[in-house]
Amino acid sequence: MSKVDVLLGLQWGDEGKGKIVDVLSPGYDAIARFQGGPNAGHTLVFNEIKHVLHIIPSGIFRKDSINVIGNGVVIDPLVLEQELLELKRHEKNARDKLYVSKKAHLILPTHRLLDAAQEKNKGNSAIGSTLKGIGPTYVDKTGRAGIRVGDVLSPNFEQKYKTLVEGHLRQLNFYEYATSDLEKMETDWFKAIETLKSLRLIDSEQFINKMLNDGKRILAEGAQGSLLDIEFGSYPFVTSSNTLASGACSGLGIAPSKIDIVYGVFKAYCTRVGSGPFPTELFDEIGASIQKIGGEVGATTGRTRRCGWLDLPALKYTCMLNDVTELFMMKGDVLSTFETLKICTGYKLNDTVIDYLPYDMTDQNLEPVFEELEGWNEDVTHMTSYEQLPSAFKKYVAFIEAELRIPITLISVGPNRTQTITREAT
Secondary structure, rough: OHHHHHEEEEEOOOOOOOHHHHHHHHOOOEEEEEEEEEOOOEEEEOOOEEEOOOOOHHHHHHOOOEEEEOOOEEHHHHHHHHHHHHHOOOOHHHHHEEEEOOOOOOOHHHHHHHHHHHHHHHHHHHHOOOOHHHHHHHHHOOOOOOOOOOHHHHHHHHHHHHHHHHHHHHHHHOOOOOOOOOOHHHHHHHHHHHHHHOOOOEEEEHHHHHHHOOOEEOOOOEOOOOOOOOOOOOEEEEEEEEOHHHHHHHHHOOOHHEEEEEEEEEOEEEEEOOOOOOOOOOOHHHHHHHHHHOOEEEOOOOOEEEEOOEEEHHHOOOOOOOOOOOEEEEHHHOOOOOOEEEEEEEEEEEEEEEEOOOOOOOOOOOEEEEEEOOOOOOOOOOOOHHHHHHHHHHHHHHHHHHHHOOEEEEEEOOOEEEOEEEEEOO
């Protein structure tokens, strides 16, 4: 019997998980997405073409990989339909390799309207929602009122839809939020439902466990990042799902004992989209340079990402929560132009230095403590082995490994799948 390996982000999302899933896919029989929805944006670049996936797993570009959208995912049929059309435009027939869990919940047009209405109502307290309807959909899921993919096959599907929408309209009326676009939104949505019905809809928990019993290898793909987890993230500035390795269990229907390797992906620096605490955020020219060089614009929202130095206390926290086995460092090439680099090793809180993430990250008295390291003024994007990397780059890697006590076994030096360096654990 095989086990499931898990790949997830260790920061506030946008760590580069999509590229890594694509790189790892040849070693797996199936890639299974276990949480989140179209608020995720997994970017892949190869053959000089940029691809962004929001719902479909990132293994879809590999010829022999099965791709499963698990029960923990919330699906907007319109986004799924658009992704399928985009893949077909690039001569990728995703239908033959894509399986969708019947237990995954559906994002309705009114979920998107509710998301916008609630965010507007919060005013200055807005959390920076992607406005994709994710939160309201998970609310209906936990409130036992949601509609699942399997319901589209039911003869009373439209009645279930109408009942749920009636409740949403009452809420929208309370917020005094316009619904004039709803009729057009519903027409497009029901058209996309027909596309969804044409796909392979499965009992994913049975499907995945049978694959494991048959000795097949599965990679569970997480979305967003660990610091956005609904339980352990920077609440309330979080997403609405469990982004940790434990979320793979509930999001795919596998037992905890079935998890083997946990790959943790992080950037060589930190970024964040939207509101929320960010202790190492840079508001100077260095932050602006990282943003420009790294092309730090949200793949889903199009919003500029906030940038800052690497935060080790936050990384230690998420490595602990996920029991990370191996670390993958992304975008080391972005730091190539700085003479001096900084890494946060702790926080000063009320005149006391701590090396852990406090309960309230928004505390105004939280001041990062930095360690300075030598930068490397050398282009690394063409390098293909660890030995070729500048000594200062390798010292940066060694410093992080020593602090986290977890090996960094993969280093990305550019957006293309070929710009990836692997190394043995030391």
